[in-house]
Amino acid sequence: MAIEVKVPLLPESITDATVSTWHKKAGDRVSRDENIVDLETDKVMLEVPSPTDGILKEIIKATGSTVQAQEVIAVIDAAVAEQTPAQPVSAPVRKEEKAAPAVTDAGSQEIRLAAPQPVPPMGPSVRRAAAEHDIDVSQVVGTGKGGRITKENVLAASKSGAGMPAASLPAGARPEKRVPMTRIRARIAERLLDVTQNTAMLTTFNEINMAPVMDIRSRYRDKFEKKYNVRLGFMSFFVKACVEALKRAPVVNASIDGNDIVYHGFFDIGVAVSTDRGLVVPVLRDADKMSMAEIESKIAESAEKARTGKLTLEEMQGGTFTITNGGVFGSLMATPIINSPQCAILGMHKIQERPVVENGQVVIRPMMYVALSYDHRLIDGKESVTFLVSIKELLEDPTRLILEV
Numbered sequence: 001m002a003i004e005v006k007v008p009l010l011p012e013s014i015t016d017a018t019v020s021t022w023h024k025k026a027g028d029r030v031s032r033d034e035n036i037v038d039l040e041t042d043k044v045m046l047e048v049p050s051p052t053d054g055i056l057k058e059i060i061k062a063t064g065s066t067v068q069a070q071e072v073i074a075v076i077d078a079a080v081a082e083q084t085p086a087q088p089v090s091a092p093v094r095k096e097e098k099a100a101p102a103v104t105d106a107g108s109q110e111i112r113l114a115a116p117q118p119v120p121p122m123g124p125s126v127r128r129a130a131a132e133h134d135i136d137v138s139q140v141v142g143t144g145k146g147g148r149i150t151k152e153n154v155l156a157a158s159k160s161g162a163g164m165p166a167a168s169l170p171a172g173a174r175p176e177k178r179v180p181m182t183r184i185r186a187r188i189a190e191r192l193l194d195v196t197q198n199t200a201m202l203t204t205f206n207e208i209n210m211a212p213v214m215d216i217r218s219r220y221r222d223k224f225e226k227k228y229n230v231r232l233g234f235m236s237f238f239v240k241a242c243v244e245a246l247k248r249a250p251v252v253n254a255s256i257d258g259n260d261i262v263y264h265g266f267f268d269i270g271v272a273v274s275t276d277r278g279l280v281v282p283v284l285r286d287a288d289k290m291s292m293a294e295i296e297s298k299i300a301e302s303a304e305k306a307r308t309g310k311l312t313l314e315e316m317q318g319g320t321f322t323i324t325n326g327g328v329f330g331s332l333m334a335t336p337i338i339n340s341p342q343c344a345i346l347g348m349h350k351i352q353e354r355p356v357v358e359n360g361q362v363v364i365r366p367m368m369y370v371a372l373s374y375d376h377r378l379i380d381g382k383e384s385v386t387f388l389v390s391i392k393e394l395l396e397d398p399t400r401l402i403l404e405v
Contacts (some may be wrong), residue, residue, distance in 0.1 A: 001077070001078045002057065003075070003076045003077070003078050004076075005051060005074040007048070007069050007073060009070070010069045011041070011312075011313040014042065016041075018039065018064065018065070018183055019061050019063050020037075023038070024036045024056050025056070026056055026057065027055065030055070037073065040182060041183060041184075042183040042184060047354060051076070054077050054079070055076065057074075057075045059073070059074050068105055085246060109391055114342065129154040129155060133155070133157075139269065140157045141153070141180070165363075185278045186282075188278050188279060191285060195340045196337065199242065200376040200377045201338055201376070202240065202373070203371050203372065204371070204381070205333070206388045208392050208395050209367060209372055210234075210367065211366055212366075213398055217233075220232065220336065225269070228296070230293060230300055232292070234325075235299055235323070236296045237401070238391075238396065239287055240401050241286045241391050241394040242269060242295065242346060244286075244401065245390035246320075246387075248386070249390070251263070252372075254319045255342060256343065256377065261378060264304055264320045268284065268321075269284045270283045270319035270322035271283075271321070271322070272323065272325070280311060280316060281316055281319065281322055281339055282305070282311055282315050282316055283315065283316060283317070284299070285318075303347065306395055322345040322348045324345060324347050325347075325349075326350075327336070332369065333349055333369045334347055334374050335371055337373065343374060343375040344374040345372070345373050345374075346370060348371075349369045349371070352366070352368075353366055
């Protein structure tokens with residue numbers, strides 16, 4: 001009995017998806033609820049489980065194909081579920097599938113062995129050129145109709161060294177590789193460009209002496225981890241400090257909707273997480289009601305889900321304010337871009353020992369530059385500076401976080 005594998009219902013605001021990775025090939029045995037293919041949208045990665053036990057009879061949509069909700073992408077033969085699996089058969093490929101360009105997902109979370117994808121049809125002249133120049137056409141991106149590889153594509157690959165075995169590269173060749181953007185990277189690029197063109201973005205800076213926070217972490221790190229089974233990091237201190245500072249400067253927690261200002265009476269803090277597929281921002285809902293252990297635990301959980309592509313759209317939607325930490329990569333100072341429709345974002349940076357003056361004496365302290373980028377259409381310099389100074393005061397005297405003073 002043939003069972004169709006369909007694209008699941010897509011999240012709201014998403015119209016289509018791209019077939020990212022097939023984890024099975026035609027002829028392979030599959031189990032019910034086993035993930036057989038990943039679909040990439042411009043926001044999240046979706047896993048498609050097998051609806052039944054059986055043999056994957058046919059893959060209808062190859063890697064790189066664009067699909068719609070409820071579209072059939074494969075067929076499973078459930079009638080042979082109880083039979084001993086035979087040797088995997090060659091994947092039957094539909095005619096339209098052969099014309100689909102193979103897409104390399106440069107941002108996949110892990111290296112997986114995937115079934116080789118069919119090479120788009122080529123004319124005799126293209127095959128001859130590929131043979132003459134020793135070009136692996138499976139590594140060449142076709143620009144012809146339907147993703148066909150043209151002679152020009154082969155000649156360009158020959159000049160650049162793309163698709164050629166390392167031993168075959170001519171002396172002095174300067175190899176390069178061209179791959180399509182992943183949907184998420186393309187969406188990130190679109191959103192960031194939109195923010196820079198449609199907001200009056202400005203950034204203000206300050207610096208924080210991190211010695212008091214580092215001292216607390218040093219003294220209580222082991223006890224904290226033993227009790228809560230989660231590492232005590234810097235982010236929970238910053239989340240707590242941001243919530244308190246947002247209470248003092250409500251406009252920084254607001255957003256613009258047309259000609260209206262929307263003041264949010266809650267604190268949903270986004271924490272940016274870098275993954276191989278791009279930057280994502282899971283949201284801590286009602287961060288003002290969370291303990292530091294809950295904050296650390298939720299951040300760790302969200303980061304792991306982000307890096308394995310399991311974050312849901314609901315976990316990234318909303319948010320009234322965002323924190324991003326470039327310091328983990330060594331950034332000393334940067335101007336983060338607002339996460340629209342929010343109106344402000346805090347950038348953390350590398351902690352570095354620097355000479356500072358305290359009570360007329362030059363001393364060495366672990367200092368961190370912090371940056372607040374904000375939409376100047378809504379937030380004035382007074383509010384932005386007041387907010388950043390509040391962050392500084394709260395972290396340089398963490399007792400104030402407990403007393404909320």
